[in-house]
Amino acid sequence: MTNQILASCKCGHAQLKTQSQPILQLVCHCADCREATGDDFSIIVFFKLNAVQLLGDLMPHGFISDLGNQTERLACGQCQQMMFDKSAGFPRMFGVMAQRIAPPFVAEAKIHVWVQSKLDQVILPEGAKIFEQGMA
Ligand SMILES: [Zn+2]
Ligand SMILES: [Zn+2]
Numbered sequence: 001m002t003n004q005i006l007a008s009c010k011c012g013h014a015q016l017k018t019q020s021q022p023i024l025q026l027v028c029h030c031a032d033c034r035e036a037t038g039d040d041f042s043i044i045v046f047f048k049l050n051a052v053q054l055l056g057d058l059m060p061h062g063f064i065s066d067l068g069n070q071t072e073r074l075a076c077g078q079c080q081q082m083m084f085d086k087s088a089g090f091p092r093m094f095g096v097m098a099q100r101i102a103p104p105f106v107a108e109a110k111i112h113v114w115v116q117s118k119l120d121q122v123i124l125p126e127g128a129k130i131f132e133q134g135m136a
Contacts, residue, residue, distance in 0.1 A: 005047075007083070007100040014056035014076035014083050016096050018047050024093065025107055026135075029122065030114035036061075036073055036082040040122050043098035043107045044085050052094050058084070089134065111135070 007016040024046040033042040057077030062070065074084040085095035098107035112124055116132045124130065 005105055006102045007096045008102065009056075009076035009079055009081040009083050009100060011076060011079035011081070013078040014058055014074075014081075015054070016047075016084070016094075016100075017053045017055070018051050020047055020051035022047055024090075025098070025109035025111070026095075027109045027112045027128075028114055029112065029116075029118040030134075031117050032071075032073075033114075034119075036075075037097060037099075039099075040119050043109045044095040045098050045101065045107055045109075046090065046093040046095045049086075049092050049094045054084075 003019070003021070005018050008014065022045045026044050026046070027041055028044055029041045034040065036042070058074040059077045059080065061073045061075060070088040072086045073082055074086065075082045083097060083100055085097070087093075087095070098109070101107070110127065111129045111131070113131045113134050115124070115130050118124075
């Protein structure tokens with residue numbers, strides 16, 4: 001039984017395919033993610049870099065996190081929607097914004113990072129694992 005995971009931007013040009021299951025799922029409360037996605041927080045699902053297949057032209061946006069790690073966000077080259085996250089702190093992982101992953105995938109992120117930048121109206125669920133800053 002293969003469980004293919006497919007993520008796609010709103011125009012369908014940029015896609016990620018993988019047969020592997022996520023190795024890490026994070027809820028990120030940082031201001032960069034907020035700006036990039038327009039949501040109060042982002043759920044980022046990480047896969048093994050060598051297990052993902054990418055389609056379409058991607059447009060990189062470089063960021064330096066507050067810890068000095070180089071982070072690269074990749075948006076669709078056509079519709080500009082933010083799709084992926086590739087951090088130098090996690091060189092073997094490739095992150096995708098959970099909202100972009102097609103059902104039946106359901107994100108289960110219990111690790112919350114950059115909680116120091118969290119919006120007041122966002123309530124952390126019970127049992128959440130909290131990092132004031134990033135993990136790397
Ligand atoms: Zn973030
Ligand atoms: Zn697109």
